[in-house]
Amino acid sequence: MRGPLDSEALHEALVTSGTPWTGVDVHPALGSTNAEAARLARPFHVVVTDHQQAGRGRLGRTWETPASTSVTMSVLLPAPDAGRGWMPLVTGLAVRDAVAEVTGLQADLKWPNDVLLPADEERKVCGILCELQPGGVVVGLGINVDQSREELPVDTATSLRLAGAEDVRREDLVVAVLERLAHWHGLLSSGPQGRAEVHAAYRRACVTIGREVDLHVTGGDVRRVRAVGVDDDGRLVVAGASGEYAVAAGDVVHVRSAAG
Incomplete structure (x- = not known):
């Protein structure tokens, strides 16, 4: 559903006892939520916008979406x-968890x-950009919610x-993502047992593992390999x-399923 995010509803759902979130800033428009979260430098303070106008992806790629069609937010963890x-x-x-829960x-x-x-031929619905800062890691993400193919x-x-999920309330998706992010970040930070649980969960969910892929590495080389x-x-x-x-993410431009 298109329309501005309800900042009061987000604050009420997130900034409450039992959650780590300390505040929510909702902007009608913003250049980059990652840049704003880094500027504020407040751990667990959420920055979200209805219209990101100068977003960034991996390797300096630009990213912009039509107003009120996406969940675009960042937080310093x-x-x-x-x-x-x-x-x-x-x-x-x-x-992944939030999309399943809400839709x-x-x-x-x-x-x-x-x-x-998978419901739309494994097309990409969300991109993620994490940037290391002096106060922690800025986690930024953008989920396409209501765009048409032409947009x-x-x-x-x-x-x-x-993909078949119409009339998604973006506030519900924001809250679900942040609840699950707090869960997984907490496990990752809790010690060896928690990290092992995170690692196992990701390996089960990652469809790259087991596939033949073309690995596009920095410098222009393309290697046909199997992700194991x-x-x-x-x-x-x-x-x-x-x-x-x-191979580390910083060394890779693309990982694409091998053709043929």
Whole structure:
């Protein structure tokens, strides 16, 4: 449903006993929620906008959506003592859980930071950008909610509406994502047992594992490899002609399913 976010409802749902969230800023329009969260530097303070006008994705890509069609938000979270490379991955888990809870749609995770909808041919419904800051990690995400096909920038993108979930209340999605993000971030920060639970959950949800993929690495090379796992640092483990090795998200431009 299109229309401005209800800031009072979000504050009432999130800033309450038993949750870590300390405040919610709802902006009618904003250049970048990640930049605003970094500027504020307030842990667990949520920044959300109806219209992001200068958003950023991985590797400096730009990202903008029509007003009132998406969930676009960022929050500064304390960096876990171990496993900072897992922050984009646990954010994907939170989005996956929230989409299922609010819409009933299955969502799959593509390493390192994409959420896909099988109901629309595994098109991308959400992108995630995590940026390390002096006060922690800014977690930013954008979920396409109500866009038509014509309002999306590329054919590989989708929205919840296009996958069959119409009239999604964006406030419900914001709250569900943040509830699940608090859960997974808490486990990641809780010690070895919690981290192991996070790792296992992500590996079950990641559809990249087990597939033949074309690995587009920085410098322009493309390698045909099989993705065989995700290691304890959050890196993708692949098997190629020279054996198994791990690649970090910062070294990869694209991971695409191999053609043919």
